[in-house]
Amino acid sequence: MLNATNSDAIAVDAVIFGGGVSGLWTLDVLHRAGYRCVLLESAALGAGQTVGSQGIIHGGLKYTLAGALTRSAEAIRDMPGVWRDALAGKPGQPDASATTMRSEFCHLWRTGSLGSRLGMVGARVGLRVKPQRLPRERWPAVLRGVGGVFQLDEQVVSPPSFVESLAALHPDALVRYDAESLRVNRDESGTVDALSCASGSTRLRFRPAAVVLTAGLGNATLRELAGIQEPRMQRRGVHMILLREADPGNGAVADLNGHCVDGNKTRVTVTSDVDTHGRRVWQVGGQVSEDGTDMPSEDLLRHALREVKASLGDAPQLGTDAVQWATYRLDKAEVTTAGGLRPDDAFVEQHGNVVTCWPTKLALAPRLAERVLALMPKPGAESDGVPPPDLVSCERPVVASPPWETCDRWTPGNLIACDDARSAIPTCS
């Protein structure tokens, strides 16, 4: 129960919990529709999935590799166009034009295997964004040993920079609060009619018309507080691989964003960035990171070195001390599905005045936000589209650091390449 009476609480149209892509995109959509909102973040903006993601704005290709237009592909195929407008700062979408782009497109390449060739054929089903074959002279140097290269117009964003650009749209609506301090009051019908929490030394009390849960894994606890049990959340773990130049600019790690397609799988997915010391970094996901879910880090590093080298045809420098490797684990937060599979679409469901959201993919955040908007009651009488004025003394959340900045256990490639060095391979905490 709250200590506060509802009369001294701030009336808002929506309290949004969680400042990853879902919360920040939704905040802007609601704000532009005239809703007065506050976004409560318990840690750092984008902490967890968004900042740890690869930043690819998928258009469904990876869901059509078996040769059919799947429900997943159908749900996501319009998203690249929406994101392109947002990233260009066009009206009608959140202005994300301050985002640093990793690339305007992905490369798609195949190894020389028959399965890989069939996968490319199956990739052309009913998508807005289709792979275009590149002549050999336009293949990036790092892919010169592979069996065929395509360009796929799926943009790749730098996730921390994207979070920063959306956060800058509504800085006054963002509050960092202490999750332990949260109190939720429900009336006899189950409606959440009051919320209270601490932000620094300030105690905040809200009277929300709606509560929007976009806290990723954090939604599980928040839903318990709101008395919501079904449907439940599932976690799907991935064990991602990082590799970086040992010295800034040594050229051992190329700028590359894209997928190696083998059969109906993305064997590896590589995205590139540059760390604060100027070293080129790769995040490696795809099948290799799913294979690694139950592997200890040192086993995954060996598996990944083999897989990445095989995917690139030839990349001997990856197994030398010019390159350092690490891994990190993340759980994807999703609605429970039969068999624990990835849901086909963004999940948005209302219980009373509480809306639970899991986007499933970064790329689906616009679809999620439009669904939240469709569930909102009309803006309240006190709403004028501006954030509440009483939040001046609150703590403000910062943007989370990407995994390569927080990981402090890196292994030189030559140690991974040497089978005898098993005990010498440190793991990334």
Ligand SMILES: Cc1cc2nc3c(=O)[nH]c(=O)nc-3n(C[C@H](O)[C@H](O)[C@H](O)COP(=O)(O)OP(=O)(O)OC[C@H]3O[C@@H](n4cnc5c(N)ncnc54)[C@H](O)[C@@H]3O)c2cc1C
């Ligand atoms: C390794 C990896 C790679 C991925 N790559 C891609 C990709 O390339 N393209 C793509 O489309 N999708 C990708 N995804 C999926 C995508 O990252 C997620 O679907 C998406 O980021 C989820 O966003 P979210 O805002 O719902 O949750 P999160 O990003 O998890 O954000 C949740 C926020 O809520 C906050 N929070 C947690 N608990 C509380 C609480 N109690 N109160 C308030 N705030 C709270 C967290 O600190 C965080 O800021 C990837 C996912 C992973 C794990």
